[in-house]
Amino acid sequence: MASSKRWLQxxxxxxxxxxxxxxxxxxxxxxxxxxVIPPESGIGQVVxxxxxxxxxxxxxxxxxxxxxxxxxxxxxxxxxMAVRWTGRFVQSExxxxxxxxxxxxxxxxxxxxxxxxxxxTGTKVRDRLWGAVALYMLLGVIWAVAYELVNxxxxxxxxxxxxxxxxxAYQWIWVYFSFxxxxxxxYGDITPVARLARSLxxxxxxxxxxxxxxxxxxxxxxxxxxxxxxxxD
Numbered sequence: 211m212a213s214s215k216r217w218l219q220x221x222x223x224x225x226x227x228x229x230x231x232x233x234x235x236x237x238x239x240x241x242x243x244x245x246v247i248p249p250e251s252g253i254g255q256v257v258x259x260x261x262x263x264x265x266x267x268x269x270x271x272x273x274x275x276x277x278x279x280x281x282x283x284x285x286x287x288x289x290x291m292a293v294r295w296t297g298r299f300v301q302s303e304x305x306x307x308x309x310x311x312x313x314x315x316x317x318x319x320x321x322x323x324x325x326x327x328x329x330x331t332g333t334k335v336r337d338r339l340w341g342a343v344a345l346y347m348l349l350g351v352i353w354a355v356a357y358e359l360v361n362x363x364x365x366x367x368x369x370x371x372x373x374x375x376x377x378x379a380y381q382w383i384w385v386y387f388s389f390x391x392x393x394x395x396x397y398g399d400i401t402p403v404a405r406l407a408r409s410l411x412x413x414x415x416x417x418x419x420x421x422x423x424x425x426x427x428x429x430x431x432x433x434x435x436x437x438x439x440x441x442x443d
Contacts, residue, residue: 228271229340235264236347240389244382258381259298262313263291265351269320272341279323283316290316310359317352321345329428342425349421353414354381354388360407367404392418 239261247254266287274280293312297305328341358381361367371383387400391414402408 228268228274229337229344232265232268232272233340233344233347235261235268236344236351239265240347240350240385244385249382255298259294262294265348266291266316266320269324269348272344273320273323273327276323276326279319279326283319283323286316286319307359307362310355310362314352314355314359317348317355321348321352324348328425335429338429342429346421346425349414349417350389350392351385353392353410354384356410357384357388357407360404360410364404364406367407368400368402370400388414391415394418 239258243254243257243261247257270280270284270287273283290312294309297309324341324345328338328345357368361371361384368387383400390397390400391411394415402411
């Protein structure tokens with residue numbers, strides 16, 4: 211029993227550390243890497259895939275206590291990482307779209323599972339706080355990939371976007387546009403003009419306004435839930 215308890219404690223610490231790692235990698239992806247690495251460079255594209263792989267790995271470990279979701283999420287993460295890395299060597303017209311679609315699917319799955327941890331029951335406050343911040347940043351990354359996919363499918367869906375010398379616009383450009391939309395800053399240098407692009411932008415701006423209020427309301431309700439649990443015990 212003692213060894214089993216120690217194993218559970220270590221697993222809990224591993225999950226908490228993975229959630230913190232997920233948040234750290236998201237911060238690197240959104241704020242640090244775009245500022246210090248030239249996006250058009252070969253190393254910049256490799257760093258992008260490395261960060262994406264770390265997001266998927268740390269995210270899968272962070273939700274490993276949700277067995278119903280961990281196994282399919284881990285399998286999807288492995289497939290997506292394989293698609294992302296092989297896409298560097300196997301080039302075709304459909305490769306950017308396949309890479310973006312696969313990543314979008316995996317990130318949405320990860321976001322849903324983290325959402326259950328943040329807003330569901332049975333999660334410690336510390337895990338919930340780390341998860342709430344990570345989920346907010348993950349939403350921005352999810353929409354960035356969605357914008358990229360829309361632009362690949364509908365050329366000219368956005369004004370102010372320029373492609374690179376090697377292909378479509380770099381993904382960190384979409385991260386910038388996504389977070390300026392999520393926070394409703396709206397600098398105006400990039401504008402959605404296609405109907406789908408506008409709908410996605412409106413949806414993200416609405417979520418960016420509602421999410422902090424919903425998280426705050428959920429955190430306020432936690433003490434009452436804890437008291438009810440104590441009474442039931």
